[in-house]
């Protein structure tokens with residue numbers, strides 16, 4: 001035993017002193033499309049196997065060289081696996097792992113030529129491999145949803161990385177991506193692409209919003225479909241889990257099954273017991289028998305859904321709480337804590353690996369609970385502020401964090417925060433990267449040990465438009481040193497190319513710095529905004545189009561930015577016309593106001609046509625289903641009221657807070 005130790009010691013000592021750790025020595029993995037390197041996987045886990053496969057696949061795509069698997073480590077080895085399984089001799093060259101989640105360390109050594117990718121856990125191994133591929137030039141800014149827009153994978157005959165070593169770990173334990181393919185009626189192929197993309201961008205779980213009960217597909221059948229369509233397999237091989245089924249109380253206490261025999265289990269609204277549907281109400285949370293049945297059904301489902309590790313169960317979306325005397329007296333937030341706590345308590349012994357979560361700050365439960373004693377120690381809360389303004393982050397003194405702070409104190413089993421950075425349902429149609437909010441929010445997460453970040457993208461039609469925020473968000477919460485604002489530069493250069501890239505990077509950094517521009521473009525621009533948009537067109541958009549002309553991919557990508565910018569300018573002109581009309585009306589020039597109103601009708605028709613054209617490009621810019629609804633109200637909703645006031649010779653403004661002096665009137669506005 002002793003002798004063995006001595007022998008080992010000698011080998012380790014010799015090897016470790018033999019490694020050259022000098023930085024910036026190029027380590028050549030592939031030369032002239034040929035490689036003498038092999039991949040040695042030291043851990044027999046599914047994640048290590050997957051990571052090795054990804055490394056081999058992308059190196060092959062990059063260089064044409066296929067690196068074979070090696071049975072043992074040696075010179076010209078890429079050694080990958082769990083840190084604990086890395087042979088001691090090679091552990092020596094790895095930096096010490098920081099505290100944090102899903103960590104990895106990488107060492108690239110010359111003399112002998114060895115690369116080591118070591119994960120603290122399965123996720124760490126995979127992230128480490130992606131990091132290595134990013135060092136070589138790969139980027140995964142968007143899911144592979146558009147065959148005209150491939151992943152950023154360089155084509156190289158020589159693949160070389162400079163010798164160095166580094167480590168990364170996450171301050172945020174769970175990073176959950178709810179992509180638009182994971183809502184309601186699932187698109188399984190899309191869902192799988194989004195799993196792939198999420199893992200590449202350092203998420204470790206996916207969010208799932210199940211179909212509501214009125215779709216007549218049970219949660220069991222929906223989960224079974226994950227298996228049938230290979231979604232479960234894709235998650236499992238990456239070691240990812242599911243957060244969900246989200247809004248699902250109507251599934252867990254189904255009206256069709258129980259209402260006939262137990263109407264008193266359901267919510268009271270306007271004196272009548274009503275189902276958990278639109279214009280109905282939440283079930284009667286104070287009814288003990290109803291809760292018991294609800295808990296029983298939830299557990300039955302959890303048993304059949306092994307990949308759900310955070311059972312996030314949330315009241316059906318848009319429903320008011322039960323108005324019976326007992327429910328009213330107890331308060332909706334207090335009662336929801338009771339409903340979810342009973343389930344958490346039941347699962348404590350039977351399914352200790354499943355976390356239970358419900359919602360706070362949203363829908364039927366806007367206010368924090370007043371009775372914290374009823375809350376189970378294991379109960380998690382997901383807090384969501386729908387329609388949030390992203391100009392200030394949670395850590396900013398200008399942000400009123402009272403509601404968030406109080407819900408955080410109620411979340412005894414851990415807090416998740418729902419982030420709407422890439423969402424469109426409540427965000428502007430043309431918007432910049434929310435990097436300011438990301439950095440401030442991350443400070444709040446770290447300071448208060450918020451354990452989960454949940455990122456929501458909905459609906460489908462905006463996936464590219466707002467995808468950059470999902471990308472930057474995933475990276476920001478994984479690595480506390482990641483600067484999302486700086487990362488915009490890398491995005492520009494890698495995605496739009498070295499010529500057009502700098503213009504687009506400047507463009508998005510300007511939007512990130514002036515985040516109010518996004519909200520103004522949706523609601524009402526002023527002269528300064530319109531000047532900025534016009535300047536950006538000249539300074540960034542036109543030169544970028546010219547610079548990308550010779551390259552099909554770059555031109556295709558720049559065109560998307562240009563189209564969205566043109567839409568922003570178009571909307572801004574609509575705002576200007578509205579201001580001109582109001583100014584004329586205020587000054588009792590009603591005939592002139594009527595003339596400009598006719599022009600505004602034509603112009604806003606043009607904006608609507610612009611929205612439809614962008615939706616029909618089918619490139620993830622605008623969701624077509626929203627154009628005739630929300631969008632139309634925003635663009636044309638003011639015209640009728642304005643016409644009425646002109647006819648009535650009414651001088652009062654539509655928006656009394658608007659500074660009309662900011663509107664510039666051009667001679668052409670009233671002249672024919």
Ligand SMILES: [Zn+2]
Pocket residue numbers: 267268283284285286287322323324325326327328
């Ligand atoms: Zn009730």
